[in-house]
Amino acid sequence: ETGVTQTPRHLVMGMTNKKSLKCEQHLGHNAMYWYKQSAKKPLELMFVYNFKEQTENNSVPSRFSPECPNSSHLFLHLHTLQPEDSALYLCASSQGYSYTIYFGEGSWLTVV
Amino acid sequence: QKEVEQNSGPLSVPEGAIASLNCTYSDRGSQSFFWYRQYSGKSPELIMFIYSNGDKEDGRFTAQLNKASQYVSLLIRDSQPSDSATYLCAVKAGNRDDKIIFGKGTRLHILP
Numbered sequence: 391e392t393g394v395t396q397t398p399r400h401l402v403m404g405m406t407n408k409k410s411l412k413c414e415q416h417l418g419h420n421a422m423y424w425y426k427q428s429a430k431k432p433l434e435l436m437f438v439y440n441f442k443e444q445t446e447n448n449s450v451p452s453r454f455s456p457e458c459p460n461s462s463h464l465f466l467h468l469h470t471l472q473p474e475d476s477a478l479y480l481c482a483s484s485q486g487y488s489y490t491i492y493f494g495e496g497s498w499l500t501v502v
Numbered sequence: 503q504k505e506v507e508q509n510s511g512p513l514s515v516p517e518g519a520i521a522s523l524n525c526t527y528s529d530r531g532s533q534s535f536f537w538y539r540q541y542s543g544k545s546p547e548l549i550m551f552i553y554s555n556g557d558k559e560d561g562r563f564t565a566q567l568n569k570a571s572q573y574v575s576l577l578i579r580d581s582q583p584s585d586s587a588t589y590l591c592a593v594k595a596g597n598r599d600d601k602i603i604f605g606k607g608t609r610l611h612i613l614p
Binding site for chain 2 (some may be wrong): 431432433438446478480487490492493494496
């Protein structure tokens with residue numbers, strides 16, 4: 391069982407829908423991340439939160455909105471997505487920023 | 503721009519042989535190096551990390567680091583079909599605020 395849990399594991403949403411991905415880490419880590427993984431592309435870092443403060447936003451479109459209420463929880467709010475946003479979204483955590491990263495099992499997102 | 507390069511493969515290795523996976527990086531100041539294994543449809547799983555030049559062994563896995571030549575490799579001895587996966591190399595520079603950068607991964611196929 392992973393120390394980083396993500397829900398839902400699979401999500402299908404229309405382009406006009408609003409949904410959220412949830413992540414929870416049970417490792418006592420201080421940094422949490424959202425990555426996007428598309429077919430045949432490297433992992434793309436989207437957002438980083440360190441001690442609940444957003445430290446990185448890699449030019450991610452505003453239709454993706456992160457929220458980190460505390461060091462253990464991270465959300466990714468989704469609205470008016472495009473079909474090209476379909477991908478595996480991975481949450482991860484680490485003891486500190488850019489320490490060894492541990493991934494959750496991922497949320498498969500399909501935008502129709 | 504800091505880059506991490508890996509041959510995408512697929513790399514086909516007979517069962518029982520040694521699989522050798524290579525990774526090169528552009529930032530000479532990189533200090534921390536990680537290998538992740540990712541099975542199809544699953545999230546990346548940390549296998550090993552290495553910080554110092556030379557070899558680091560863990561069971562059937564050996565990580566080799568050569569900072570002068572800016573490459574890091576992963577050897578898998580006595581390859582098993584269950585080793586078939588994509589292997590991601592990740593590199594972190596030495597500065598505290600530098601993020602971990604992932605390569606695109608090498609797909610490894612162990613032939614029974």
